[in-house]
Amino acid sequence: MRISMIGTGYVGLVSGTCFSEFGVTVTCIDKDAGKIERLNRGEIPIYEPGLDALVTSNAAAGRLSFATDLGPAVADSDAVFIAVGTPSRRGGGHADLSYVYAAAREIARAMNGYTVVVTKSTVPVGTGREVERIIREERPDADFDVVSNPEFLREGSAIQDFMRPDRVVIGAESERAQAVMRQLYRVLYLIETPIVFTTLESSEMIKYAANTFLATKITFINEVADLCEKVGADVHDVARGIGLDNRIGRKFLHAGPGYGGSCFPKDTLALVTTAKEVGSPLRIVETVVDINAKRKRAMAERIIDACDGSVVGKTVAILGLTFKPNTDDMRDSPSLDIVPALVEAGATVRAFDPEGMDEARKLLPDITYGADAYDVMTGADALVILTEWNEFRALNLDRVKEVLKAPVMVDLRNVYNPTDMVAAGFRYTSVGRPTPDA
Incomplete structure (x- = not known):
């Protein structure tokens, strides 16, 4: 089978690569010529464990390729996946579907023969029907079906999630479309993965x-x-x-x-x-x-309280900036609320993240970045664990205490044991756990 994946962001690149690992011939398409050039050189634009090796092996095998022009690939595809971004629009919570609809129009003009058009992007209920309407408007003669196939990939373990998912959800209402999707996911049928076939609307709602x-x-x-x-x-x-x-x-x-x-x-x-x-x-x-937004701001206050109620003129060391470990994704990370609040309160912030600092420098330009965990905590008045990267789980506590100006640790991920930390001489704050008296 041959498929096209429109969009080489997180979902598109991971999904396209994993389909090629299943033996499908995949062309991943993106308008960003620079990104496609990097991918063709084997450079992966996102951090996802194991993805670089899969891209390299499947590209070498001829099953995975990258292009900026969707026309030839779409014309030769059995299925075309729309995996473009659907960010929140400014001024409200609506998903911005402009990229989805633009992709649908381009696909319509390039289709050749029966084609299954699959929305892989996360889209509100009713989007599939609108994609169908757009394609029909562009190409009244087209032979196609629109399918919803939402992704359930966790950043940091996305390859395993694709290869061994809890379930696959497919909103496909014609037997022809269902047959194409069954063939695409044949490898998962063989390991008895639950496949849920439903309507377009139900599939979109499930996600x-x-x-x-x-x-x-x-x-x-x-x-x-x-x-x-x-x-x-x-x-x-x-x-x-x-x-x-x-x-x-x-x-x-x-x-x-x-x-x-x-x-x-x-x-x-x-x-x-x-x-x-x-x-x-x-x-x-x-x-x-509402609670989640307020909680991020409250965490900054928790750090300030741990610093005797004020961070004016104090240095706070932050370990972890990404929203979770094993990714370089900074989108809506708690750090984007907590760090600016500390700076506004008068703190000097030094931070380290194993993978996220390139992106963090763009979003948090008013702080200092260190070479490693011990670098940022040296001379700091307090240490904050904000993302639970594995390398932060086994810090040398004697060294930490030695390099900190004051033995203050605020552990917002509950990595350490309160009793052990107090015994080691730290003023330790965590989340939802009692700290014994020193």
Whole structure:
């Protein structure tokens, strides 16, 4: 089979590469000529563990190629995937679908013979019908079907998520389209992966409902963590105790500074906006969005409190800037709220992140960046763990205490044990856990 993947962002590049690993011939297409040149040289524009090796091997095998002109590739494709960005529009929570609709028009002009047009981008309910209308308007004679096939990739483990997913969701309403999609995902059928076939609208809703539920779960445990601090309970014990209930599950019950990334913030906003427009508001999700925004700002206050109520003239060392480990993605990261708030409060901020500093320098230009964890904490008045990269889980605590001006650690990811930290001589603050007296 031959497919085209329109867009070489996170979803498009990972999905296209993984399909080529399945034996499909894939052309990934992007208007950014510089990005395509880099990809053709084997340079990967995003950090995702294992992706560089897969791109190199499949390109060498002739199954994966990159181009700026979609015409020839689309004309020769059995299926064309739209994997372009759908960011939140300014001034509201609407998803910006202009790139999706522009891609649909270009695809319509280039199609040759029966083609399945697949929306891989995260799009509001009704987008598939509009893509169908646009293509029909551009090419009344075209032989095609529109399919929804949302992605459920976690940054940092996206390849495993594609190769061994919990499920594949496909909104396809004709037998021909379903047959094409079954052939594309044949490898997953062989390992008995659940394949959910449904309507376009249901498929689009599944994606938003899934992300919104997970964002709600994160927000719930964060609020429980705040309550634990007031009553002397330990949120780790609470999360484990409720997570062992199979109806609840253990994942996404980790208290922290709030959710971020490329999906949850924009998808919760988009679903809230859709719900309001059709007169069926989602009050729970509206509250989740509000709480998460306030939580990020509250974390800055927590750091200031740990510094005796003021950071004026003080240096704060930040470990981790990306919204989660094993990615270079800074989109809606808690650091983008917390760090500026510290600077505004009078702090000098020094930061280190294993993969995210190139992007962070663009978004947080008013701070200093260090060569490694110990570099940024040397002479600092406080140390903050903001992203739980593995290399921050085994810091030499004797060295940390030696290089810090004051032994203050604010652990917003609960990496360390409070009892151990107090015993080591630190003034230690975490999230939702009691700290024993020194």
